[in-house]
Amino acid sequence: QSVLTQPPSASGTPGQRVTISCSGSSSNIGSNYVYWYQQFPGTAPKVLIYRNNQRPSGVPDRFSGSKSGTSASLAISGLRSDDEADYYCATWDDNLSAVVFGGGTKLTVL
Amino acid sequence: QLQLQESGPGPVKPSETLSLTCTVSGGSISSSSYYWDWIRQPPGKGLEWIGSLYYPGRTNYNPSLKSRVTISVDMSKNQFSLKLTSVTAADTAVYYCAREKHLERSWFDSWGQGTLVTVSS
Numbered sequence: 001q002s003v004l005t006q007p008p009s010a011s012g013t014p015g016q017r018v019t020i021s022c023s024g025s026s027s028n029i030g031s032n033y034v035y036w037y038q039q040f041p042g043t044a045p046k047v048l049i050y051r052n053n054q055r056p057s058g059v060p061d062r063f064s065g066s067k068s069g070t071s072a073s074l075a076i077s078g079l080r081s082d083d084e085a086d087y088y089c090a091t092w093d094d095n096l097s098a099v100v101f102g103g104g105t106k107l108t109v110l
Numbered sequence: 111q112l113q114l115q116e117s118g119p120g121p122v123k124p125s126e127t128l129s130l131t132c133t134v135s136g137g138s139i140s141s142s143s144y145y146w147d148w149i150r151q152p153p154g155k156g157l158e159w160i161g162s163l164y165y166p167g168r169t170n171y172n173p174s175l176k177s178r179v180t181i182s183v184d185m186s187k188n189q190f191s192l193k194l195t196s197v198t199a200a201d202t203a204v205y206y207c208a209r210e211k212h213l214e215r216s217w218f219d220s221w222g223q224g225t226l227v228t229v230s231s
Contacts, residue, residue: 002156032215033216035218037157037218039157043223044208044221045157045206046221047217047218051214051217056219090157090216091215091216092216096173098159098172099147099216100159101156101158101159
């Protein structure tokens with residue numbers, strides 16, 4: 001059972017906009033930055049969003065992050081087939097003094 | 111360019127100790143700007159943070175693994191290591207080493223390729 005809750009799956013058609021949610025609590029999302037990672041099969045994760053809504057250089061602006069209270073979201077607009085991947089949210093938990101990850105969301109492009 | 115490479119002796123038997131090393135090139139473990147972490151991923155499952163080290167020796171561990179985990183550093187080789195004791199099949203996973211930005215907990219900006227460790231008799 002992950003500390004952060006994500007839907008196990010999400011899907012959309014090419015060109016659509018999809019959002020992936022990440023729900024936590026006051027001790028983690030509520031008081032710390034949220035990060036989003038993209039992982040393709042057989043490869044290491046890559047940071048997609050940092051500090052809730054910032055994109056590293058090289059990440060397309062089709063990807064955006066937001067945070068409100070104890071929840072965060074990743075939005076992907078203009079969905080493409082190569083966006084098919086697993087997506088994880090992560091943050092620090094003040095009570096646990098630990099990094100916590102969401103359980104991951106498998107995105108399927110139909 | 112920073113590179114991280116995990117290495118280890120291979121399969122581990124139940125109740126034994128899992129040992130892995132991460133060799134860092136293109137950067138120094140002694141940098142005050144980063145933590146050095148271990149993260150694992152059981153086959154077909156999600157990511158689990160194991161713990162971190164901040165040079166020269168400050169560590170944080172996942173509470174669920176704390177009693178079994180030790181992360182240490184060998185500055186002479188620019189390596190950091192993971193030891194996980196009393197392993198069971200549940201510890202079978204791909205183990206990643208990663209660099210985490212100091213004061214930006216959970217921002218892992220560089221990862222190793224990962225190494226699969228199987229616990230089996």
